[in-house]
Amino acid sequence: MTQTALRVDAAGDRLRLLHVHAHPDDESSKGAATTARYVAEGVRVVVATCTGGERGSILNPAMDRPDVLANIASIRREEMDRARQVLGIEQVWLGWVDSGLPEGDPLPPLPEGCFGAMDVDEAAVPLVRLIRELKPHVLTTYDENGGYPHPDHIMCHKISMAAVATAADPTSSPELGEPWQVQKVYYQLSFNRPRIVALDEAMTARGLESPYAERLADWVEDPEHEARLTTQVPCAEYFAVRDRALLAHATQVDPEGSWFAVPLEVHRQAWPTEDWQLVQSQVPAELPEDDLFAGIAVPAGARPAGRLSA
Numbered sequence: 001m002t003q004t005a006l007r008v009d010a011a012g013d014r015l016r017l018l019h020v021h022a023h024p025d026d027e028s029s030k031g032a033a034t035t036a037r038y039v040a041e042g043v044r045v046v047v048a049t050c051t052g053g054e055r056g057s058i059l060n061p062a063m064d065r066p067d068v069l070a071n072i073a074s075i076r077r078e079e080m081d082r083a084r085q086v087l088g089i090e091q092v093w094l095g096w097v098d099s100g101l102p103e104g105d106p107l108p109p110l111p112e113g114c115f116g117a118m119d120v121d122e123a124a125v126p127l128v129r130l131i132r133e134l135k136p137h138v139l140t141t142y143d144e145n146g147g148y149p150h151p152d153h154i155m156c157h158k159i160s161m162a163a164v165a166t167a168a169d170p171t172s173s174p175e176l177g178e179p180w181q182v183q184k185v186y187y188q189l190s191f192n193r194p195r196i197v198a199l200d201e202a203m204t205a206r207g208l209e210s211p212y213a214e215r216l217a218d219w220v221e222d223p224e225h226e227a228r229l230t231t232q233v234p235c236a237e238y239f240a241v242r243d244r245a246l247l248a249h250a251t252q253v254d255p256e257g258s259w260f261a262v263p264l265e266v267h268r269q270a271w272p273t274e275d276w277q278l279v280q281s282q283v284p285a286e287l288p289e290d291d292l293f294a295g296i297a298v299p300a301g302a303r304p305a306g307r308l309s310a
Contacts, residue, residue: 006041006042007038007041007042007043007293007297008297008298009137009296009297009298010296010298014042014043014044015038015042015043015044015137015138015293015296015297016043016044016045016046016134016135016136016137016138017035017038017043017044017045017046017136017137017138017139017140017292017293018045018046018047018048018130018131018134018136018138018139018140018182019031019035019045019046019047019048019139019140019141020047020048020050020127020139020140020141020156020159020160021047021048021049021050021156022049022050022051022115022142022146022150022152022153022155022156023049023050023051023052023053023056023076023098023152024049024052024053024076024077024079024080024083024249025053025056025076025079025080025083025246025249025252025253026049027047027049027080027083027087027089027091027245028083028087028242028245028246028248028249029246029253029259030147030188030190031140031188031190031274031276032087032238032241032242032245032246033235033236033238033239033241033242033274034233034235034238034274034276034292035047035087035089036087036088036235036238036241036242036245037233037234037235037237037238038292039087039088039089040088040238043293044090044134045087045088045089045090046089046090046091046092046130046134046136047084047089047090047091047092048091048092048094048127048130049080049091049092049093049094050094050096050115050123050152050155050156050159051094051096051097051098051099051115051152052073052076052077052093052097052098053072053073053076053098053252054072054073054076054097054098055097055098055099055100055101055111055114056072056076056098056100056251056252057101058072058251058252059251059252059253059254059257060250060251060252060253060254060255060257061254062250062254063250063251068251072251075251076249076251077093079248079249079250079251079252080249082248083245083246083248083249086241086244086245086248087241087245092130094123094126094127094130095126096114096115096118096123097111097113097114097115098114098115098152099111099114099115099116099117099150099151099152099155100114101150101151102151110151114151115151115152115155116151116152116154116155117151118155120155120158120159120162121162121166123155123158123159124158124159124162124163124166125173125176127159127160127163128163128166128167128173128176128177129176129177131163131164131167131180131182132167132176132177132178132179132180133177135180136180136182137182137183137184137293137296138182138183138184138185138186138292138293138296139160139164139182139184139185139186140185140186140187140188140276140292141156141157141160141161141185141186141187141188142154142156142157142160142187142188143157143187143189143228143277144157145157147188147191148191160185161185164182164185164280167179167180167181167182168180168181168182181282182280182282183281183282183283183295183296184278184280184281184282184283184285184292184293184295184296185278185279185280185281186231186276186277186278186279186292187228187276187277187279188276189228189229189275189276189277190274190275192225192226192229192275193216193219193221193222193225193226194226194229195271195275196212196215196216196219197216198270198271199212199262199266199267199270199271200212200213200216201270202262202266202269202270203262203266206266208263208266209261210261210262211258211261211262228277229275229276229277229288230276230277230278230287230288230289231275231276231277231278231287231288231289231290231291231292231294232273232274232275232276232288232289232290233273233274233275233276233290233291233292234272234273234290235272235273235274236267236268236272236273239264239267239268240264243259243260243264246259273290276292281295283295283296
């Protein structure tokens, strides 16, 4: 990895990025290489984790033990702390309770008091406070489907968009701090079909078994969804950091599983970016982009003399 000059905005302030995620491990499976790149560039990166992942399944067979299940809440916090150190980020717990992933037909009701069943405005309060305190230039979250339809991911989307609006409103919730307008909002779109097709074709061309064949067989092309991709951040240099952060979540990630079936070099060559959709911008945007801070960051030589703040 390389260390570049500290990136700033036109006022000379250090750039600030807030990722909002539903559970511990989401920050490592969705956009982590982008995060690592910006940390290396001196951007202040904070992850807001909505829930503690208390109802999450144990997805690594080596960790599927009674002692782990009995202590899953504290173990997932420890895993998050390890991933935080790998990524070099700050991290804040918003304090809500995991909803679990309901199964069955019809689906059962969500557990009482869980994040997915909360009132949106109530659930957004700690995020509004955080936005007004941190004053992020850029915020990322999930799309209206949550990236996939987990109730916590959908609620993460809802509170993110509500909090951005409330935080900017000088007449709303003055007790939560001075108003702040986030300049750009993005949806995380790394799980898009063109990327999976490229990785599948790269594996096949090398005579390697692709882990994506079954998924692609059932994945109907959706040009409208694929057109949502506006921003591709080059970050192949940081894919190894992403993988280390993933492995920190030992209850959620099997080192022998599909996450790591594609060699790093294949990832780097076939699809060297992480992908995003710009959905709100207070600054002029020229699409497509290759930087979440396009229109906000200024070249190092353009910094105001003697001005730099955290």
